[in-house]
Amino acid sequence: MKKRGIGIGSTFYGTGYGNGFPDVSKAIVELSQEGEIVLYVGATEVGQGAKTILTQMAAEVLGVSVEDITLVCEDTSITPDAGTAAASRQTYNTGNAIKRACENLRDEMIKIAVKQLGLNSSIGVKVENKKVYLNIFPDKKVSFKEIANLQGEETLKTEGIFTAQTTKMDEETGQGAPYWPYTFSVYGVEVEVDTETGLVEITKAVCAQDVGKAINPKLIEGQIDGGFAMGLGYAIFEDLGLHNGEIKHNRFTNYLIPTALDVPDLDKIIIEAPETTAPYGAKGIGEPVMIAVAPAILNAIYNAVGVRITEIPITPERLLKAIKDNGKNKLEEGKI
Amino acid sequence: MKKINLKVNGVDYSVEIEEDVRLLDVLRNQLRLTGTKEGCGEGECGACTIIMDGVTVNSCMVMAFQAEGKEIITIEGMATKSGLHPIQRAFLEEGAVQCGFCIPGMVLSAKALLDKNLTPNREEIREAISGNLCRCTGYNKIVDAIDKASKYMGKEGDVNGI
Structure with missing residues (x-):
């Protein structure tokens, strides 16, 4: 018999290294001799979109388009350390470092423009479209190229360093502020459980993900899709088959991961609640997007067939056994 | 030899x-x-x-x-001198690529499907790429991209020069 049920999972997750561990990101931005913006970042791109959103942030500060920025990434001989692409930390931590580096460059360019244009102060001076100009009298302007020429051979280069704020937990009580910021999510799924085979199919899913501020909504959607698939695999497919420290399921024939047929179309809801210490309010979502999936699925299974699963993955054999055991217990208790 | x-x-x-x-x-x-x-x-x-x-x-x-x-x-x-194949273009536009390792295989599975069926539904698209595993994307944007490519190819034909 096929039985349907719905379940909800809700999580909050602290991003960054946390627990008082020094979490530092650095970035450098340069105005080249040709007046072009060059951004040096050590953040690793693994497909999550770091290169895209970090460049977007730099472009926003410097009033240029993304295409106007040359990104030099992941070259340890010339890029400063931005920490690992882990702990969902690049958007928040390295984003902050880049924002600072670019703000420093912007301030330096404004200083040079104020001097060059003979202005009284930097009030009302704007940086936009590769020039620095006085907003109330735009003819008073100097281009990035002219600023670069004024600099001569020594290019204008600024650094941005960001160190996240967390404290070590009290070892006795577990109290403290081990992470900042936190990211929140609520995922809901509808499952169909086949009580003959123990197979679980996800028939519908809705994912509401807090992101602080969506720097690039399409990339966030992609992260939610990917996180959902990983969470689904974690909940019902992926079993390492660990026996005495040996992984028995060491190939795709027995370590099953979701295929395109297993993942449903998702209803994705991006929740924006800007974080004040974050670059443009944006928080990391790399890990948060998968955490609520397994609890939501287990709750839906409970809703469908009345068995509370406490071990994952809930493979068909395990689920059938749990359903059978549950029936037996109820029989013994005289409930059915 | x-x-x-x-x-x-x-x-x-x-x-x-x-x-x-x-x-x-x-x-x-x-x-x-x-x-x-x-x-x-x-x-x-x-x-x-x-x-x-x-x-x-x-x-x-x-x-x-x-x-x-x-x-x-x-x-x-897949690409010709005049540019990317419509499938590749749709993959880029839909954000269907994350780490990219599975993508060459995905694109070819998509082509094999669309060469036979230019108006597949989403289930047929999922079926066609079910032999291509992806760890990053969760497949949905790839399905979106193939759906979009089918519309491009319906209008423009298969620009593949082969």
Whole structure:
């Protein structure tokens, strides 16, 4: 018999290294001799979109388009350390470092423009479209190229360093502020459980993900899709088959991961609640997007067939056994 | 050693091979077409998918000598001088690529589908790429991209020069 049920999972997750561990990101931005913006970042791109959103942030500060920025990434001989692409930390931590580096460059360019244009102060001076100009009298302007020429051979280069704020937990009580910021999510799924085979199919899913501020909504959607698939695999497919420290399921024939047929179309809801210490309010979502999936699925299974699963993955054999055991217990208790 | 003749992306090749090598090895190591990726090497993941005589195959599961006289399309054969293939364009536009390792195989599975069925529904698209594993994307944006590509190809035709 096929039985349907719905379940909800809700999580909050602290991003960054946390627990008082020094979490530092650095970035450098340069105005080249040709007046072009060059951004040096050590953040690793693994497909999550770091290169895209970090460049977007730099472009926003410097009033240029993304295409106007040359990104030099992941070259340890010339890029400063931005920490690992882990702990969902690049958007928040390295984003902050880049924002600072670019703000420093912007301030330096404004200083040079104020001097060059003979202005009284930097009030009302704007940086936009590769020039620095006085907003109330735009003819008073100097281009990035002219600023670069004024600099001569020594290019204008600024650094941005960001160190996240967390404290070590009290070892006795577990109290403290081990992470900042936190990211929140609520995922809901509808499952169909086949009580003959123990197979679980996800028939519908809705994912509401807090992101602080969506720097690039399409990339966030992609992260939610990917996180959902990983969470689904974690909940019902992926079993390492660990026996005495040996992984028995060491190939795709027995370590099953979701295929395109297993993942449903998702209803994705991006929740924006800007974080004040974050670059443009944006928080990391790399890990948060998968955490609520397994609890939501287990709750839906409970809703469908009345068995509370406490071990994952809930493979068909395990689920059938749990359903059978549950029936037996109820029989013994005289409930059915 | 053995000599085989095959056509890859419209070009005729005559290649000296060791008899125990796979088609994947010939493509990557001898023809230097490294766009075809090796994932599991045992026919499970689909990263090495190519099209041989109109049908998708895992090139890690085909012996090179079996490709004698065959016509093969790899990812390098998708774009033309006038630009990307509509499938590739749709993948870019929809944000269907994350780490990218599975993508050459995904694109070829998509082409094999759309060459036979230009108006697939989402379930048919999922079926067509179900032999291509992806760990990053959760497949949905890939399905979106193939759906979009089907519309492009319906309008523009298959611009593949082969």
